[in-house]
Amino acid sequence: MRKDYEKLFTNLKPVEPSAGLFDKIILTIKREQGLQHTKRLIFGFVSLLLISFVAIPFSWTLLVGQVESSGIFYFISTAVNDFGTFLILWQNFSLAILESLPIMGIIAFTVNMALILFIVRLFLYRKRLLLAYPLTYERR
């Protein structure tokens, strides 16, 4: 019985989609993929930027604290006030200043600032791609 009906239904005129429907679907999927990628990129930029901005006060406090406790200002002020002695003992003075440098604080703060600059630069570089994406799609 099933065969009878299947045979009968072969007489129905098949409905065909237009020739461009497949391309339209693929294009829409590609567009959605592009939008998803853009959203992910923007999310990444914003997250990194937020993290960097939140980290600024901490790295600054670390740097200031280490500078204060290192005694580097004492060496510098001595060198400035007694410039003659500094010139005679400049090698020892320089070594003492270098030894007292707050390396960790400087590294933390520099990395923090470099990261912000890098993210902003990357954002500016990708700006056209990120912000102009829907427009470039429309033009296609």
Next chain:
Amino acid sequence: MKNCSDEQLIIDYLKGDEKALEILIKRYLKPIYSFTFRFVRDSQEAEDITQEVFIKVWRNLKKFDQNKSFKTWIFHIAKNTSLDFFKKKKTIPFSNFGKEEGKNTFTEMLTDTTPLPNELFERAGVAEILNSAMEKLSLKYRMVLFLRYNDHFNFREIAETLGEPLNTVKSRHRRALILLKKLLTES
């Protein structure tokens, strides 16, 4: 690759092979379009719905349970998308999709074994006769018959696609066949 199963194509696509998705779309483009066209009977609207169906499929492909049939899953999405379209348009009464009333499960599950009259196949314009008979059937009957005899689904697949109990589908199928045969012999 064109002979790969649906499941294999999905696995390939999820591994990053974009071509696999294209093959999958090509494979189901006509059946899904024809399915949605039966709902809306307008080629432009059917194309819009078909497009939406494939976008939904693509979006949810990662969530697709690969132990289930892709065919019934995609047709189920197509059915829901078509219904959503009607909800937005509010053009057809929802009673068309409602459950049948006054059903007698036992008698209706008995199969109608009487064959179709042979002269029917020999008649001129059998396509027009069938088309006109199908047009007279309600949407729910039409869907069951199309899925079974045009798309070659079994009852379980129809039930999964339409989201109805298996016995409801079987009784609906029987009632649809009785009505169709009546309409065909009358014409």
